[in-house]
Amino acid sequence: MTANHTELLSALVDGELQGQELDKALQLLNNNELTREQLQRYQFASDVLHGNTHDNQRIDLSASVAQALDKEPVYSDKTKENVKASVIVLPKQFWQQAAGLAMAASIGALAVVGVVSQPQNQLVPIRTVANEVPVETTTVATTGNRWTVGEAEVADRLNTYLVDHNEYAGASDVFSYARVVSYEAGQ
Amino acid sequence: MDQELVQRVQAGDKKAFDLLVLKYQQRIVHVITGFVHDPVEALDVAQEAFIKAYRAIPNFRGDSAFYTWLYRIAINTAKNYLTAAARRPPTMDVDAADATNYYDAPELKEFETPESNIMRNELEQAIHQAIEDLPEDTATAIKLREFEGMSYEEISQVMDCPIGTVRSRIFRAREAIDARVNEIMNQGEQQ
Numbered sequence: 589m590t591a592n593h594t595e596l597l598s599a600l601v602d603g604e605l606q607g608q609e610l611d612k613a614l615q616l617l618n619n620n621e622l623t624r625e626q627l628q629r630y631q632f633a634s635d636v637l638h639g640n641t642h643d644n645q646r647i648d649l650s651a652s653v654a655q656a657l658d659k660e661p662v663y664s665d666k667t668k669e670n671v672k673a674s675v676i677v678l679p680k681q682f683w684q685q686a687a688g689l690a691m692a693a694s695i696g697a698l699a700v701v702g703v704v705s706q707p708q709n710q711l712v713p714i715r716t717v718a719n720e721v722p723v724e725t726t727t728v729a730t731t732g733n734r735w736t737v738g739e740a741e742v743a744d745r746l747n748t749y750l751v752d753h754n755e756y757a758g759a760s761d762v763f764s765y766a767r768v769v770s771y772e773a774g775q
Numbered sequence: 776m777d778q779e780l781v782q783r784v785q786a787g788d789k790k791a792f793d794l795l796v797l798k799y800q801q802r803i804v805h806v807i808t809g810f811v812h813d814p815v816e817a818l819d820v821a822q823e824a825f826i827k828a829y830r831a832i833p834n835f836r837g838d839s840a841f842y843t844w845l846y847r848i849a850i851n852t853a854k855n856y857l858t859a860a861a862r863r864p865p866t867m868d869v870d871a872a873d874a875t876n877y878y879d880a881p882e883l884k885e886f887e888t889p890e891s892n893i894m895r896n897e898l899e900q901a902i903h904q905a906i907e908d909l910p911e912d913t914a915t916a917i918k919l920r921e922f923e924g925m926s927y928e929e930i931s932q933v934m935d936c937p938i939g940t941v942r943s944r945i946f947r948a949r950e951a952i953d954a955r956v957n958e959i960m961n962q963g964e965q966q
Contacts, residue, residue: 598946600794602920603776604927610779617797618790627797633952635801636898637921642805642814644894646960649800649818653825654793660826663833664787 589622597623601630624650777841784832792832796825799842803849810853824852898959905955909948916941917948 593616599605600613616623628648635641777798783791804821811817828848835844906914912934919925919933930941 594950595943595946598949599927599942600776601798601949602927602945604942605776606779610776614788614790614794617794624797629953629956630949631798632801633902633949633956634921635805636895636956637902639895640802640805641895642801642808642817644898647800647804647818649804649822649825650793650796652822653796654789656822656826657789657792657829660829662787662789663785 589616589620589626593623594626597627598630600627601634778837781832781835781837781841784829785835792829795841795845799845800825802842803845806846806849807853810850811856816856820853820856821849823856824849827852898956901955901959902952905952906948909951913944913948913951916944917952920945 596605596609596613596616599609605613617627628646632641632646636644777795780791780795784795800821803824804817807820807824808814808817811820824845828845831848835841906917909917915934916930919930920927925933927938927941927945930945931938934941
């Protein structure tokens with residue numbers, strides 16, 4: 589065993605070999621018992637440093653494991669594909685039933701959301717708002733999502749409507765007018 | 776490298792699994808002795824764990840580190856062994872996420888004997904002394920590797936030298952440590 593070989597084993601202990609060097613190391617380990625012993629000694633010293641040894645004995649299970657694995661199949665990429673395929677394949681009937689259930693569940697959820705959201709928001713018809721606010725007294729401007737008007741009472745009422753509108757918009761997924769205003773003001 | 780070895784096993788290279796056994800056998804036996812105190816039984820359980828790992832390896836996708844995955848298999852095999860032997864598994868459990876730090880668990884150390892503790896201390900001290908006796912660059916390289924867990928590339932950046940130099944420094948350090956460990960082990964065998 590040359591110094592290059594033992595250096596290779598040292599790098600192997602550190603997990604620093606890949607590709608051709610890993611091939612070479614594996615070949616050495618398979619063909620040379622001294623190489624195996626050397627690797628195990630390096631590994632043992634590293635394990636001692638990390639407290640990974642039992643009774644500080646050098647253990648070698650590799651021979652008995654290899655013997656037991658003689659009876660086990662040799663895997664191939666095809667085996668891997670077969671394992672994957674057997675997990676994924678499901679009967680067509682399963683997918684039909686699953687699709688039906690999903691559709692029924694989404695319709696049910698839509699109905700529940702509609703029923704729950706409606707009574708919570710006591711909407712004031714826009715026409716009523718228009719009737720209650722005297723046109724001549726309002727000088728309306730928008731800055732962000734606040735109203736600026738001359739009279740405090742009218743400003744309060746408008747702001748109440750705006751808050752109601754925001755709440756309704758939030759609950760029913762309608763895009764809030766106030767947010768549009770705010771967005772535009774930000775521009 | 777573990778991932779590459781796993782892929783080789785998955786592609787039909789049984790010998791690659793042999794290297795994984797060589798690499799992790801000490802750790803796995805150590806973990807299992809935390810559950811199965813009898814050393815001979817612990818070796819049997821460890822062997823069974825490796826065989827189970829080989830059988831399950833086609834399904835290993837690399838979502839976790841190979842050792843974490845192997846560690847889980849080893850713990851489950853040990854627990855199943857104790858259940859089958861109608862013995863109560865220890866209440867102590869180690870989370871798989873802490874697998875790499877399990878050797879610090881005090882619960883595992885309580886199973887060690889005073890003799891094994893003395894031997895362990897002697898070996899550890901010998902290794903530390905061997906490292907201290909090395910030339911500074913060599914000692915720094917092995918310390919960064921073993922105690923800081925740095926890769927060769929990281930060490931080369933820290934020490935401002937080529938990766939090949941790091942590799943040969945670590946190799947020289949390992950040779951020195953190996954010589955010292957062998958000395959101790961041979962003394963132990965003679966006694």
